[in-house]
Amino acid sequence: MSVLVYVENWDGKFKKLSFELVSFASETAKMMNSSVIVLSIGKVEDSELKKLGDYGAGRVLALENELLATLDSQAYSNAIAEIVLKTGSKVVILSNNNTGKALAPRLSVRLKAGVGSGVSKLPLSTDPFVVYKRTYSGNAFARVEIRSPVKILTLAQNTFHLTETPGNAVIEKIELPEEITGSTKVLDTKKQSGKILLTDADIVVSGGRGMKSPDNWGPLLELADALGGATACSRPVSDEGWRPHEEHTGQTGKIIAPNLYLAVGISGATQHLAGVSSSKYIVAINTDKDAPIFEAAQYGIVGDAMKVLPKLVDALKKR
Numbered sequence: 119m120s121v122l123v124y125v126e127n128w129d130g131k132f133k134k135l136s137f138e139l140v141s142f143a144s145e146t147a148k149m150m151n152s153s154v155i156v157l158s159i160g161k162v163e164d165s166e167l168k169k170l171g172d173y174g175a176g177r178v179l180a181l182e183n184e185l186l187a188t189l190d191s192q193a194y195s196n197a198i199a200e201i202v203l204k205t206g207s208k209v210v211i212l213s214n215n216n217t218g219k220a221l222a223p224r225l226s227v228r229l230k231a232g233v234g235s236g237v238s239k240l241p242l243s244t245d246p247f248v249v250y251k252r253t254y255s256g257n258a259f260a261r262v263e264i265r266s267p268v269k270i271l272t273l274a275q276n277t278f279h280l281t282e283t284p285g286n287a288v289i290e291k292i293e294l295p296e297e298i299t300g301s302t303k304v305l306d307t308k309k310q311s312g313k314i315l316l317t318d319a320d321i322v323v324s325g326g327r328g329m330k331s332p333d334n335w336g337p338l339l340e341l342a343d344a345l346g347g348a349t350a351c352s353r354p355v356s357d358e359g360w361r362p363h364e365e366h367t368g369q370t371g372k373i374i375a376p377n378l379y380l381a382v383g384i385s386g387a388t389q390h391l392a393g394v395s396s397s398k399y400i401v402a403i404n405t406d407k408d409a410p411i412f413e414a415a416q417y418g419i420v421g422d423a424m425k426v427l428p429k430l431v432d433a434l435k436k437r
């Protein structure tokens with residue numbers, strides 16, 4: 119009857135979302151009088167695995183295998199499904215990011231399990247099992263009852279608080295279940311290095327089509343650097359190839375909730391806001407005083423980004 123949560127790491131360090139997932143799983147397990155099993159895939163040191171115990175993990179299953187060295191959603195979902203069956207877990211929790219969105223439907227088929235995607239709160243009840251989730255790009259909420267014996271939940275990022283509960287997780291190294299294969303083989307990967315992970319960043323400086331051209335990004339990057347923040351962009355900007363796809367935030371991109379989100383030359387379309395509206399403070403810079411972004415923002419500057427950004431950078435450098 120356990121709750122199994124799959125956590126993600128970045129070069130051996132758990133992403134912030136992993137601790138959120140374990141906190142959420144731990145509170146869900148309490149509601150079910152059950153326990154939390156955490157599954158970590160990849161090379162992670164014991165000292166890092168132990169940290170999961172601080173958020174309520176009782177057991178941590180650490181799986182390291184060459185076949186799972188890169189994220190192949192078919193191989194991963196085969197492995198996770200086997201582990202769910204072996205542990206007899208009844209609830210499986212993943213992040214509602216690109217990884218979770220790729221794994222949840224595959225797991226759903228393999229485990230004949232209903233999925234509650236993008237849940238943003240603890241289940242409203244566990245018998246019947248009813249979850250509360252965002253829908254229509256966060257413009258509405260839905261209550262969804264999941265009736266299958268195994269339930270899969272993907273947690274909307276940055277919607278659940280971290281709950282530290284001093285504990286001592288038991289770490290078990292496990293082997294890959296037999297006959298786990300994927301149909302693709304990753305030949306090469308290029309990882310970002312030295313950059314702040316967008317989904318973990320406290321400060322994000324983001325540019326939209328109002329930046330006019332990729333050549334104008336210099337001051338925006340300087341501002342992000344001066345603030346120690348990460349950079350992001352709207353979808354048309356990544357579609358145009360002005361900025362890399364992994365910076366795109368919104369309904370079809372990353373969902374983030376930094377303390378400060380600076381939206382520069384971004385109109386504030388609902389699809390964009392779906393990814394950033396949980397930010398603590400939104401500051402907008404836009405030439406159009408009626409742009410919808412100002413309705414979402416706590417602070418706004420009506421002005422030309424090309425003039426405002428260098429002034430902000432200068433002011434920060436002087437401080």
Ligand SMILES: Cc1cc2nc3c(=O)[nH]c(=O)nc-3n(C[C@H](O)[C@H](O)[C@H](O)COP(=O)(O)OP(=O)(O)OC[C@H]3O[C@@H](n4cnc5c(N)ncnc54)[C@H](O)[C@@H]3O)c2cc1C
Nearest residue numbers: 326327328352353368369370383384385389390404405423
């Ligand atoms: C199914 C679907 C999913 C989508 N998913 C996403 C998503 O995940 N993320 C996303 O971002 N979009 C998404 N979109 C697109 C979305 O609807 C908007 O088209 C997009 O967000 C607009 O991007 P933008 O604000 O950069 O550009 P625009 O809408 O063109 O806005 C540019 C803004 O810059 C301002 N501006 C112009 N010049 C300057 C200047 N010199 N200085 C300052 N401001 C200036 C303008 O006043 C304007 O407000 C999606 C659309 C669909 C249909």
